[in-house]
Each structure stands twice: as C-alpha cells, then as structure tokens.
Amino acid sequence: MPELPEVETIRRGLEEKIKGLTIKNVEVRLAKQFQGKATDIIGAKVLSVRRRGKVTIIDLSNGKSLIIHLKLTGQLVFRHDGRSFIGGHPIPFAGTDLPAKTTHIIFDFTNGARLFYNDLRQFGWIKVLRSEEVNTTSAIGKLGIEPFTNDFSLEAFSPILKRSSKPIKLVLMDQEKIAGVGNIYANDALFEAGIDPRRKANSLTPSEGHKLFISLHSVLKEAIKYGGSSAADEAYVNAAGVPGKYQDHFRVYQRQGQLCLNKCGQKIVRIALSGRGTFFCPHCQK
C-alpha cells in the first residue's frame, strides 16, 4: 500500500509531468471519492505537487488545492496520447489500458494529457480545498514529524517513544506522531534496529531509540531509491503505471516462514498486532 516512499515516488513523477498543465475537465465516476466541486478546478493551472506524510497535495493557480489520500489501493497514473513516461521518454508498457474498471476519477488537461485516479477498494479520496486550508485540514493538520526534513531529529524522536506505552510498531505507524510510515516500513525498520515490534515504546533504551531512528530513516530512503514497493497483493504503481522494486529488498515484511536475512537460522514469524500483519525474527529482534 502506498506509504511515504510510494507517495513520494508518485509525487516526483507527477510533478514532472503535470506542473504547468491546465485542467480542462474532471470526470467523477464515483462521487464518494471526490469531495468538493469539480467545477472549482477547471481552467486552473498546476503550480506544484507536494507531499505531507502519505497525502499528495496539488496546488492550483486559482487559490485551490487538491489533496489526495491513496489509502490501500489508490493509483495516480499519467498518460499522454495513451502512453506513459519516465522522464521525458515514453515507455512501451505501463500496465493495463486506462480507464480501467477501477478508474473512478479522470483529469483531462488542455494539452490532451490525462491523469487517472484508480482505486480497487475505493478507500481513498480526493478533496478540493482552498490552498490556505491545506495545512489545517484534518488529514494534514494533525500529522506528526515529517521524515527527510529538519523536524525529523533524534531530539524530536526520543520523546515520542518516551511518552507512549503502546507497542513500538504502533507508535511508528501513528500518523500523528510520525507522518508517512505504514506497515511495511515499520516492520522493516524494527528488524533493522533489532527491536521486537511488541516492545512498549517507553521501554526502549536511548541506544535502541537511536538505532531505530537511524533504521527508520535508512529504510525509507532505500525504499525511495527503489521506487517504493509493490508486494504480491498490492496495487502500487508510480505515476507512469510502473511497479516499485523495494519488495525485492524486504527484510521481514511478508517473509513469514522464510529464513532471517541475518543468517541466524531462524524463520520470520507473522503475528497480528492491533489486527495488522506484523513480521519479525524472534531471534534477532528483542
């Protein structure tokens, strides 16, 4: 599912393709996924494509912004003349023909390019806001520290751990504490740090907290480098319709029953933590 690395990969691809384009029309095929008036954005030009946590923000020239949450299966795929692009270059294959039956919103630009919002499970949403409302809207205003900014420091991270008695994995995934971390990267960062996902956050030593801070940062960075992850049952593709490659580098996520990558001889175990699939090595994560 799209977490920070996937949304960031989409953002980079989208910004490159739609910045400066003018919206000609918006076709809303599934009304519940589009909140606000489509007519409010027609004729507006795309100024920037930003990201906060897992939320994509498209700022427009008329004082409006679109905010988009892809939730589990949302996709934003750009096509021009029926083709997808990486950089300025058209690529021959980029998934299925669009629109597909999962296509619920279509943006048409004046140059003939199109942006397809696809969402198999229909949990995601797109909202039209006034640009000045973006920072305070509920989906963004309550978000915690943003990785890859100066706000993401050990000085900010440590007190978050100290203040919670919840399992550390839930704290990593709490969007009001740290923005953008979901199930995949919480699991992999905890493996990298050698910490049991069930440990109470406030039971981590300063040294463990430091190790986790470094691991979280490096795992997210590596995932962006590989263009995000598209696991077996996941719908993630980038803005060109192309899957990511981080799934080939999963440490523990969805590796239950397979050998620990530390060569300790133990197999990765899957448990449920607060109803979410949780993967770890019982030998290497204490």
Add this chain to the structure above:
DNA sequence: CTGCGGTCCTGAAGGC
C-alpha cells in the same frame, strides 16, 4: 487516556 471492535471495499484463498 487506552483499547477495543466496526466500517468502508474488493478479490483471493480456503472449505466443502
């Protein structure tokens, strides 16, 4: 405050 469970939705997987 915490910790439940339900909700949205679809397709895959398993049972018989």
Add this chain to the structure above:
DNA sequence: TGCCTTCAGGACCGCA
C-alpha cells in the same frame, strides 16, 4: 465446478 465464508488493511468513529 461453484457457492459460501473469511480475510487483509489506513484512518476514523463510537463505546466501554
């Protein structure tokens, strides 16, 4: 073959 049940999962909501 085919029908039925179960399950996954981000964010949010209501309840105890």
